Amino acid sequence: MATGAASVPYSTDLATDPTEIQKNLVEKNAEYASSFDKGHLALPPAKKYLVVTCMDARIDPASAFGITLGDAHVIRNAGGNARDALRSILISQHLLGTKEIVLVKHTGCGMLTFTNTDALSVVAQNAGVGVLQSTFDFQPFPDLEQAVKDDVAWLNGNAALIGKTISWLSEASAILHDDHTEAIAMPLQISDTVAKNAVMDGIDPLDHSGVIE
Ligand SMILES: [Zn+2]
Numbered sequence: 128m129a130t131g132a133a134s135v136p137y138s139t140d141l142a143t144d145p146t147e148i149q150k151n152l153v154e155k156n157a158e159y160a161s162s163f164d165k166g167h168l169a170l171p172p173a174k175k176y177l178v179v180t181c182m183d184a185r186i187d188p189a190s191a192f193g194i195t196l197g198d199a200h201v202i203r204n205a206g207g208n209a210r211d212a213l214r215s216i217l218i219s220q221h222l223l224g225t226k227e228i229v230l231v232k233h234t235g236c237g238m239l240t241f242t243n244t245d246a247l248s249v250v251a252q253n254a255g256v257g258v259l260q261s262t263f264d265f266q267p268f269p270d271l272e273q274a275v276k277d278d279v280a281w282l283n284g285n286a287a288l289i290g291k292t293i294s295w296l297s298e299a300s301a302i303l304h305d306d307h308t309e310a311i312a313m314p315l316q317i318s319d320t321v322a323k324n325a326v327m328d329g330i331d332p333l334d335h336s337g338v339i340e
Pocket residue numbers: 181182183205206207233235236237238
């Protein structure tokens with residue numbers, strides 16, 4: 128167990144000039160580790176489910192979805208993209224015993240705000256023309272509901288996956304629960320909170336104007 132920041136080494140390259148972010152990470156982690164008392168938790172998620180959701184910095188999955196430490200896997204990527212998450216989903220299900228997938232996309236998602244052409248242009252501007260193939264797919268989506276349906280269909284159609292239960296967060300602050308046999312609209316608290324508390328200005332080179340309703 129860590130006893131203080133001094134006992135946690137920076138990597139060699141960073142030792143002489145850590146950034147503020149790196150210093151914060153080490154210091155806060157030392158504080159966290161000094162009082163951590165959940166080391167007894169088992170590696171497999173206790174409640175045998177996984178959540179696929181967006182990497183959006185405004186989403187706190189543990190609080191927003193009621194996830195207690197040790198209970199579930201949380202797989203995050205841009206847009207809560209099922210295809211992008213497949214490797215982790217397979218490991219979660221087949222090696223670590225999860226039986227249920229909860230897919231959560233959200234209103235105000237950045238993936239609604241750009242096209243592949245836009246993103247390719249930004250990458251070329253930042254890193255050089257040709258660094259990515261022109262066919263690279265960032266998998267943005269113009270329609271949230273359709274994106275959820277597409278991911279659900281893709282997951283349900285993947286023969287390597289098991290025990291699927293798919294949920295999604297709609298623009299109407301509700302989750303659609305789909306277990307192959309029924310669809311139930313369920314009130315959910317986090318959608319509007321996530322969207323309305325957001326501050327995205329200046330964080331991203333892409334234009335997010337109009338993202339937050
Ligand atoms: Zn998002």
